[in-house]
Amino acid sequence: MAAAVQLCTVEDCAKLLGQYHIDLRTDDDPTKIDDAIDEGSAYVCGLLAAYYEPADIAQNPLMVKIARFFACCNVCQFRGEAIPAGWEDKRDKYD
Numbered sequence: 741m742a743a744a745v746q747l748c749t750v751e752d753c754a755k756l757l758g759q760y761h762i763d764l765r766t767d768d769d770p771t772k773i774d775d776a777i778d779e780g781s782a783y784v785c786g787l788l789a790a791y792y793e794p795a796d797i798a799q800n801p802l803m804v805k806i807a808r809f810f811a812c813c814n815v816c817q818f819r820g821e822a823i824p825a826g827w828e829d830k831r832d833k834y835d
Contacts, residue, residue, distance in 0.1 A: 745781065745785070746774075746777050746781050747777075747780070747781040747784060747785070747797065747803060747804045747808070748777055748780065748804055748807050750764065750777070752811075753776070753811050753812050753815060756808055760824040762821075764815070768815075768819075772815075775814070775818070776812075776817075780807045780812075780813075781807045783807070784803050784806055784810070809827075809830065809834065810834070
């Protein structure tokens with residue numbers, strides 16, 4: 741995947757996950773959370789690398805929202821948990 745800036749923050753992920761009653765816990769490994777954000781950001785930047793610089797992608801609210809979504813999916817996956825109901829359709833739409 742393309743090297744990327746982090747398109748979203750831990751706080752962004754906490755807000756989205758919180759809407760589904762999933763909390764980032766104090767026992768969550770911060771490195772894993774950063775890895776999840778890095779992977780979500782790299783995925784979005786990788787798709788658009790031929791057209792835009794990562795810094796430009798970071799200015800697009802929709803791309804930030806999509807990166808946050810994939811980062812949150814990664815957080816669930818890193819924990820060994822299922823993603824929230826209904827997210828499979830959204831993940832397929834973005835993928």
